[in-house]
Amino acid sequence: MNRKMVFFIIGRILLLESILLGLPMAVSIYYWDGGQIPLLFSMLLSLALGATLTRFMRPDSQVIYAREGFLITGLAWVIISVLGALPFVLSGEIPSFVDAFFETVSGFTTTGASILTDVEKMSRSMLFWRSFTHWIGGMGMLVLMVAVMPNLPGRTIHILRAEMPGPTMGKLSPKLSDTARILYLLYIALTVVELLLLLAGGMPLFDSAIHTFGTAGTGGFGIRADSVAGYSPYLQWVIAVFMMLFGLNFNLFFLLTMRRFKSVLRSEELWTYVAIVLASTALICWNIRPLFACFSDALRHAFFQVTTISSTTGFSTVNFDSWPSLSRMVLVLLMFIGACAGSTAGGLKVSRVVLLFKTFRREIRHLLHPHSVTTIRFEGRTVENTTLSSVATYFALYMGLFVLFWFIVSFQPGYDGVSNFTAVAACYNNIGPGLNLVGPAGSYAGYSPFVKLVLSLAMLFGRLEIYPMLISLMPGVWLKK
Amino acid sequence: MRIIIVGCGKIGTALIGALVREGHDVVAVDNRPEILNRLTNQYDVMCLPGNGADFETLSEAGVERAELLISLTSSDELNMLICFLAKRRGARHTIARIRNPQYNRSSLDFLRQQLDLSMPLNPELLTAQEIHNVLQLPAASKVETFSLNSFEMVELRIKEDSPLIGHQLMDLRDHFRAKFLICVVQRGNEVVIPRGNFVLQSGDRIGITADRSELWKLLKQTGLARRQSKKIMLVGGSRIAYYLSKRLQSSGSKVVLIEVDKTRSEQLHGTLPNAQVFHADGTDQERLLEFGLLNQDAFVSLTGMDEENLLLAYNAKIQQVGQVIAKINRDEIVQMAEQMGLENVISPKNVVVNVVLRYVRALENSMDSSIEKLYQLMDGKAEALEFVVPAPAPFTNIQLKNLHLKKNILIAGLLRNNAAIIPDGEDMILPGDRVVVISGQRKLKAMMDILQ
Known part of the structure; x- marks a missing residue:
């Protein structure tokens, strides 16, 4: 194994993180809110570690294989979270390191689950950093590194494949670094558009930035106790629509810029996703209609809650925990489905769900007509059996790990089954709020440090789609030459 | 620049590797997903599953923005069709592999013109030419001819009894009273400019x-x-074998073909009436001796199996045939052969990769640099580049020993008024010269890049 290369790339990631910490630093200097010293210290520490690693771990050979790709990704995410947690601890705003780690992992993995009981007490720079981690984690730190740092070897694809969500990875251009750049450009462009639309609706600049970061990364950290409930309906609609957009496969946006509209309209995943969102909205809207005075409110709240959960963001406009159990059940289901592959969202991903259903259908047809030949087509192409079986395996593993996490979390005294179940579901699928004690009005503060660490792990497993974390945790992989 | 490669077999894969190393945007098209899987893991390329003659696959590959499309599928006809379509869809240049000898006769020019092909690629013909070159100059393993045929570079291996051993390079010229330059040395796996x-x-x-x-004078004096x-x-x-036999016969050599x-042997005899064709298993030593192996000046193994070629060549070497050539495709077996002293x-x-790379470099140069020609030396570990110096520059009119x-x-080498100059420290580059620069591993774009 090319250990030097693993640490060399981690070193680069740390250099990048120290640069990225500059933005909250600037915010902190602007508001002079006491976050400067902790942020400066974190920046310098990250810089020093990064410089040391890139200096002393200069690899003899740049060749890496899938194994190194998984390890780099898994390790990098843990390390950036540890360093990203430092400003919170040092500023004393989240004194416990475990809490700060949970919060940062929740930020980078775009989960949005919080241990804060009173978010409005936080300083501006810390709130900014918390939400900025969403934006970085949404598209991915490693993708950013490939986009901005030149001269990486050809096999970088192993790293990106480990970080980018979805069953298969499609390149947008022949060179990986160009692909990463295109993705980030699209990401930035969409972010700017949302920011402008929010500003146009009268939201202050700071609030707009926070909510745009939360939406773009499909994270969901807000700055108010009631999330976005206090903002105008226009602003809520803007956020809802953008949550849905950020849940789409970014390849589609690329195709749009290339003026290949036909290819976009033919995307099966896109239509399935839209259908899921519309159907759930209609169902919930009908279900909660009696709770609201006018239809437009019910529609808005239903649509907002559906997009926030299906795109795995986690903002809320109402406390949906008080909704009828049918609506709550639909929302929990949406948690698992998630949004499209190649988006910033979490969950199983719509394309996997579609492939799973097609596999089930084929299996049943096969039972009825044992000699029938059936191929599965998706997005206009025949899907290979290896892809199908890897999707099925992923699903089994996904559910297996979910049960394991649920089991461990259940040791926590004082929490009911629904809370535990949805807490794990919300972390694992990178959503944020669950139901009952961890609902939109509650927080994760009451869990023991051990459970918080387990939930942090669940978030990382969910964001990186299991394998990178699983492989990084296997000691045998590290010991192998 | 954007290059599309359709058909990713042995040659396609090697070409992709070389082009990616040169920094091009490569799109690989093939209808075998398992091959594309391997390619994406290995190289920084975009892989598209599909048929290269399919309109949609071509547009997805971005053919209208492509500088070059190379079609290397196993079918000549499909290659022609793909290149034709690509050209119509806006690819600037196209290269098609056309290997059937029938197409490679008089019809080739017609085809090339009608299809607007930039270059037909016939790997077997190119390989035969390469082998023929080597057979022409028995001491060398490779010959390159620079501009206007006036000077040449040969690659050869120093034997234990060579008189070149033990002298400093700067003394060699006087020692042999010949004007020559040893410009690149490979020792083990390392290539140096000495x-x-x-x-x-x-x-x-x-x-x-x-x-x-001068080269001949030197080779004679050194006993090479x-x-x-x-x-x-x-x-x-x-x-x-067919192409090679034809060439050898036209240059007056006698060919024994097994x-x-x-x-197939009957077919060969039909097309090569002057060759002695035997129908036998070439791996049978008895037979080879029976057909007169020991009387031959040279032995070339050209079967479809690398391993067989390696062993056949090794056997011929042991039998002390003057010159032994083996056709071997896989890089690791090439290395093995070198270790066995072949x-x-x-x-x-590699022959095809060199030809295409040279073409691509030329295309690139016609865009943004002044390289006239490019030759790969020592299996691509070093390069010889030909530049034209049109006007006075910081490196002209300075004695070479004073250039940094x-x-x-x-x-x-310098080419002035159609005369070749093998320079020493006193010579200088003048405006109007053609200059041959040898570069180890460094990619040069312009003549200025040679200076520190």
Whole structure:
């Protein structure tokens, strides 16, 4: 194994993180809110570690294989979270390191689950950093590194494949670094558009930035106790629509810029996703209609809650925990489905769900007509059996790990089954709020440090789609030459 | 620049590797997903599953923005069709592999014109040419001819009894009273551009540039030259064997051809009436001796199996045939062959890669640099580049010994008024010269890049 290369790339990631910490630093200097010293210290520490690693771990050979790709990704995410947690601890705003780690992992993995009981007490720079981690984690730190740092070897694809969500990875251009750049450009462009639309609706600049970061990364950290409930309906609609957009496969946006509209309209995943969102909205809207005075409110709240959960963001406009159990059940289901592959969202991903259903259908047809030949087509192409079986395996593993996490979390005294179940579901699928004690009005503060660490792990497993974390945790992989 | 490669077999894959290393945007199209999977893991390319002649696949590959499309599928006709369509869809240049000898006769020019092909690519013909070149100059493993045929570079291996051993390079010229330059040396796996105090060892592979007549003088004096091979035995009746036999016969050599398949051997005899064709298993030593292996000047193994070619060549070497050439495709077996002391190994894959790379470099240069021609030396570990110096520049009118060149750069030859000059430290580059620069591993774009 090319250990030097693993640490060399981690070193680069740390250099990048120290640069990225500059933005909250600037915010902190602007508001002079006491976050400067902790942020400066974190920046310098990250810089020093990064410089040391890139200096002393200069690899003899740049060749890496899938194994190194998984390890780099898994390790990098843990390390950036540890360093990203430092400003919170040092500023004393989240004194416990475990809490700060949970919060940062929740930020980078775009989960949005919080241990804060009173978010409005936080300083501006810390709130900014918390939400900025969403934006970085949404598209991915490693993708950013490939986009901005030149001269990486050809096999970088192993790293990106480990970080980018979805069953298969499609390149947008022949060179990986160009692909990463295109993705980030699209990401930035969409972010700017949302920011402008929010500003146009009268939201202050700071609030707009926070909510745009939360939406773009499909994270969901807000700055108010009631999330976005206090903002105008226009602003809520803007956020809802953008949550849905950020849940789409970014390849589609690329195709749009290339003026290949036909290819976009033919995307099966896109239509399935839209259908899921519309159907759930209609169902919930009908279900909660009696709770609201006018239809437009019910529609808005239903649509907002559906997009926030299906795109795995986690903002809320109402406390949906008080909704009828049918609506709550639909929302929990949406948690698992998630949004499209190649988006910033979490969950199983719509394309996997579609492939799973097609596999089930084929299996049943096969039972009825044992000699029938059936191929599965998706997005206009025949899907290979290896892809199908890897999707099925992923699903089994996904559910297996979910049960394991649920089991461990259940040791926590004082929490009911629904809370535990949805807490794990919300972390694992990178959503944020669950139901009952961890609902939109509650927080994760009451869990023991051990459970918080387990939930942090669940978030990382969910964001990186299991394998990178699983492989990084296997000691045998590290010991192998 | 954007290059689309359709058909990713052995040659396609090798080409992709080389083009990616050169920094091009490569799109690979193939209808075998397992091959594309391997490619994406190995190289920074975009892979598209599909048929290259399919309109949608072509547009998805971005054919309208492509500088070059290379079609290498197993079918000549499909390659022609793909290139035709690509050209119509806006690809600037197209290269098609056309290997059927029937298309490679008089119809080739017509095809090329009608399809607007930039270059037809016939790997077997190119390989045959390469082997023929080597057979023409028996001491060398490779010959490159620079501009206007006036000077050449040969690659050869230093034997234990060579008189070149033990002298510093700067003394060699006086010693042999010939104007030549040893411009690149491969020792083990390392390629260096030697300085004047470099001392050669046995086993080194060297590149010598000299004027053609001087080169012969040198080769004779050093005992490196041998009689040109006139009697040649070929084992394996592939297309390469066919092309090679034709060339050899037209240059007056006698060819003995051994082919294991009966119909194929009859076919060969039909098309090569002057060759002696035997139907036999070439791996049978008895038979080879019976057909006169020991009387041959040269032996070339051309069967479809790398391993077989390696062993056949090794056997011929042990039997002390003057010159032994093996066709070997896989890189690791090429290395093995070198370790077994076989100097002349020719890999069709590398031959094609060199030709295409040269073409691509030329395309690039026609856009943004002044390189006239490019030659790959020592299996691509070093390069020889030809520049034209049109006007006075910081490096003209200065004696070469006073020029501050980058490391691993050497001025190997000057071409002034159609005369070749093998320069020494006193010579200088003048405006209007053609200059041959040898560069180890460094990618040069312009003549200015040679200076520190």
